[in-house]
Amino acid sequence: MTKRIFDEDAYRREFTATVLACKQTEGGFFVTLDATAFFPEEGGQYADTGTLGDAHVIDVQERDGVILHRTDAALAVGRTVEGRLDFAARFDRMQNHSGEHIVSGIVFRRYGFHNVGFHLNDEDMTMDFDGVLTREQLDEIEDEANRAIFENLPVTAYYPAEETLATLPFRAKDGLSGRVRLVQIGDVDLCACCAPHVASTGEIGLIKLLDFIHYKGGVRIHAACGMRALVDYRTKCREITAVSRLLSVPQNECAEGTRRLQTELGERKMAAAAYLRALTEAEIGALAENQAGNLVYFSAETDANALRRAALIGASRVQGVCAVLYGKEGDFRAMIASAHLPLKERLAYFREGLSLRGGGNDELIQGSVPMPRAEIEAFFAQPIVD
Numbered sequence: 001m002t003k004r005i006f007d008e009d010a011y012r013r014e015f016t017a018t019v020l021a022c023k024q025t026e027g028g029f030f031v032t033l034d035a036t037a038f039f040p041e042e043g044g045q046y047a048d049t050g051t052l053g054d055a056h057v058i059d060v061q062e063r064d065g066v067i068l069h070r071t072d073a074a075l076a077v078g079r080t081v082e083g084r085l086d087f088a089a090r091f092d093r094m095q096n097h098s099g100e101h102i103v104s105g106i107v108f109r110r111y112g113f114h115n116v117g118f119h120l121n122d123e124d125m126t127m128d129f130d131g132v133l134t135r136e137q138l139d140e141i142e143d144e145a146n147r148a149i150f151e152n153l154p155v156t157a158y159y160p161a162e163e164t165l166a167t168l169p170f171r172a173k174d175g176l177s178g179r180v181r182l183v184q185i186g187d188v189d190l191c192a193c194c195a196p197h198v199a200s201t202g203e204i205g206l207i208k209l210l211d212f213i214h215y216k217g218g219v220r221i222h223a224a225c226g227m228r229a230l231v232d233y234r235t236k237c238r239e240i241t242a243v244s245r246l247l248s249v250p251q252n253e254c255a256e257g258t259r260r261l262q263t264e265l266g267e268r269k270m271a272a273a274a275y276l277r278a279l280t281e282a283e284i285g286a287l288a289e290n291q292a293g294n295l296v297y298f299s300a301e302t303d304a305n306a307l308r309r310a311a312l313i314g315a316s317r318v319q320g321v322c323a324v325l326y327g328k329e330g331d332f333r334a335m336i337a338s339a340h341l342p343l344k345e346r347l348a349y350f351r352e353g354l355s356l357r358g359g360g361n362d363e364l365i366q367g368s369v370p371m372p373r374a375e376i377e378a379f380f381a382q383p384i385v386d
């Protein structure tokens with residue numbers, strides 16, 4: 001049995017232990033110690049990392065009550081090793097995990113919703129609740145959670161006797177078994193949990209509920225605590241400052257300013273498209289009628305209906321075909337129309353000569369042409385073969 005140092009002392013970043021076992025495994029070695037401060041991955045929280053002697057601890061898992069440290073080097077059984085945690089990462093998790101307790105405790109007390117999913121890695125923290133919350137309710141929860149931080153409430157962990165446990169109104173995950181470790185945060189939360197937490201809520205610094213989505217009949221909340229919340233605030237300050245300068249609007253009017261810009265851009269895009277359509281049709285329509293050969297036109301317009309119409313107008317000007325293409329080099333879309341040559345029976349000819357993928361009828365065929373512009377022009381410079 002490994003002594004779980006993190007149970008009693010969440011702040012131990014260095015310890016000495018004896019290697020009880022070391023087994024080679026896929027991607028490293030599984031090392032068992034007589035004592036450890038490394039918290040294994042559990043309850044949605046990632047495992048601690050750090051070093052054991054010269055070996056790096058990549059992952060820590062608990063299987064059947066045994067804590068397995070996955071290392072990148074073997075450690076001799078019986079050897080005494082110094083363990084060292086990456087404590088910056090651990091403390092960040094302690095802050096965020098403790099913040100999650102506060103939020104979950106408040107949500108449970110106020111609305112009776114349970115935390116049914118928790119995930120904490122180095123980039124994100126999410127909590128899932130089995131009931132829907134509004135933006136306004138989340139603001140109130142956030143206020144209350146941060147007041148609990150300002151009050152610097154004590155966070156304590158203990159193993160109550162079974163008969164005491166039965167009388168306590170604590171939050172717990174389903175299927176709880178064995179000795180139950182309770183974590184109490186002032187009068188804000190009482191929850192069964194085995195992870196390391198901060199000693200007092202002031203250490204969490206700040207709780208920010210960043211975003212939420214409706215999820216499985218409830219909500220999923222993204223949140224950040226401590227330095228993560230500060231870094232997030234700093235990043236957003238920089239971004240919003242830059243956006244407000246670019247839009248020349250006050251910072252709290254950036255959304256409205258962007259909406260105005262989007263509307264204007266949409267209107268201009270539509271006007272530009274209409275202009276291009278008219279231009280394409282006018283250019284093709286201006287050609288003299290009954291010209292010999294084929295007509296090839298590469299258009300900046302991408303509206304398929306407009307290009308189809310242009311191809312049909314062009315077809316009425318030539319004895320051969322009118323091909324209208326758009327797209328980019330080696331990846332064009334083509335509309336090929338003819339007023340005189342039935343196209344359907346020539347489909348194989350276009351498929352072979354243009355690598356055309358598509359189909360159509362006697363008046364118009366369309367599809368993709370994965371060829372360079374020069375080769376397409378060379379193809380249409382020749383008469384269409386029957």
Ligand SMILES: [Zn+2]
Pocket residue numbers: 097098101183193194195197
């Ligand atoms: Zn916890």
